[in-house]
Amino acid sequence: MKCAEQDLLLYAVTDRHWLNGRSLRDVVEESLRGGVTMLQLREKSLAEPAFLAEARELQALCRDYHVPFIVNDNVDIALELDADGVHLGKEDMNPLEARRILGYSKIIGGTCNTFEDVVTRFRQQVDYIGLGPFTYTSTKKRLSPVLGLEGYRKIMEACRKEGIYLPVHAIGGIREDDIQPILNTGVTGIALSSLLKNSEDIVGKTRETVEQLNIKELPPPFGVLPL
Numbered sequence: 772m773k774c775a776e777q778d779l780l781l782y783a784v785t786d787r788h789w790l791n792g793r794s795l796r797d798v799v800e801e802s803l804r805g806g807v808t809m810l811q812l813r814e815k816s817l818a819e820p821a822f823l824a825e826a827r828e829l830q831a832l833c834r835d836y837h838v839p840f841i842v843n844d845n846v847d848i849a850l851e852l853d854a855d856g857v858h859l860g861k862e863d864m865n866p867l868e869a870r871r872i873l874g875y876s877k878i879i880g881g882t883c884n885t886f887e888d889v890v891t892r893f894r895q896q897v898d899y900i901g902l903g904p905f906t907y908t909s910t911k912k913r914l915s916p917v918l919g920l921e922g923y924r925k926i927m928e929a930c931r932k933e934g935i936y937l938p939v940h941a942i943g944g945i946r947e948d949d950i951q952p953i954l955n956t957g958v959t960g961i962a963l964s965s966l967l968k969n970s971e972d973i974v975g976k977t978r979e980t981v982e983q984l985n986i987k988e989l990p991p992p993f994g995v996l997p998l
Contacts, residue, residue, distance in 0.1 A: 774809065774856070774878045774898050778839055779938045780960035780984045781977070782901075783807040785814070785829075786967075796828055798973060803836040805977025807963065811858050813843040826852055839878060846872055856880065858901065861888065861915075866895040884915040886929045893935050901962060902926065904943020905953065917943070920952055927957035950983050960984060 783802050790798055799810065810833050814822050826842065830852060833840035839855040842848055846869045849857040856878025859866055866879050873879070880899045881892040892900055906917050918926070923941060930936070941953045942962035950961060963980065970976040 773876065774839060774880075774938065776938045776959050778809045779899055779940045780808045781806060781963055781981055782809045782811065782940045782942075782960060783963045783967075784811045784843075784942070786964045791971075795825065796832065798967075799829055800832055801973040802963070802967065802977050803832060803838055805974040806981035807838060807977060808960070809839045809841060811841040811843055819848070823848065823851070826854070830854060841878060841880065849873060849877070856898070858882070859897075866892065866897050870896060883926075884918070886926045889926065889930060889935060889937070889939075890933070893937055897937065899938040899940065899959075901942045902939050902958065903941055903962075905941055905949065906944035920956060923953060923956040923958060931957070947980070950980065954984070 783799070785795060785799065787795065803810070810829065812826055812829055814825065817825065822845075826848065830840045833855075841856045841858050842852065842854045843858050844860060844863050846857050846864055848854075850873060854877075857869055857873065858880040859869060860882045861884070866881055869879050870877075878898050879896075880901055881895065881897040883889045883892055883900050883902050889900060889902070902918070902923065904915060904917050905923070906919065927939070930939075938959040940960045940962050941958045942964075945953065945961050945963075953961060961980075961984070963977070967973055967976060
């Protein structure tokens with residue numbers, strides 16, 4: 772499986788702040804019912820046996836909903852699970868090495884904070900980019916400089932100027948009122964985390980977000996940058 776631009780429209784990154792006493796499985800299923808288009812399992816503190824058990828449960832859910840299942844950071848676990856792909860932070864494994872391990876059928880995404888990061892990830896042949904943070908987010912202990920709308924505009928304009936058309940989702944502290952202004956910068960979609968944090972109706976909130984995302988035009992297909 773490789774990712775299509777539509778897969779990046781509403782990318783959910785798991786966050787235990789969502790739970791409010793509920794199980795992660797139940798909350799993830801509600802988000803899938805609402806229309807999430809890709810799911811990333813992000814767990815920084817679970818021991819490997821617990822992580823694997825949780826991952827298998829959520830992977831099965833994603834398969835039921837025909838949504839790509841992505842593992843954060845851990846290439847070995849992504850390989851063991853036969854996950855749809857892996858998302859790599861700036862300090863994680865080189866995507867080219869991850870590609871060698873996982874193969875060309877898997878999705879590999881990379882985190883970026885600057886245009887220079889985007890160029891690097893493009894040359895490392897990632898399938899998509901998570902660009903952020905938009906603003907402050909509690910999900911990151913070591914937060915990169917926030918971009919804001921102007922940061923997104925400048926980076927996306929630089930991408931177009933240089934012929935880089937990788938799918939890009941915005942991430943980091945995004946609220947409902949931020950969605951349309953962010954989409955207007957040219958990104959493909961958004962990552963859903965902060966929007967769900969305090970929601971009592973995750974299905975409804977996710978559906979509302981999907982409706983906003985579906986009215987935008989997607990960027991053109993991949994461009995070419997000399998390696």
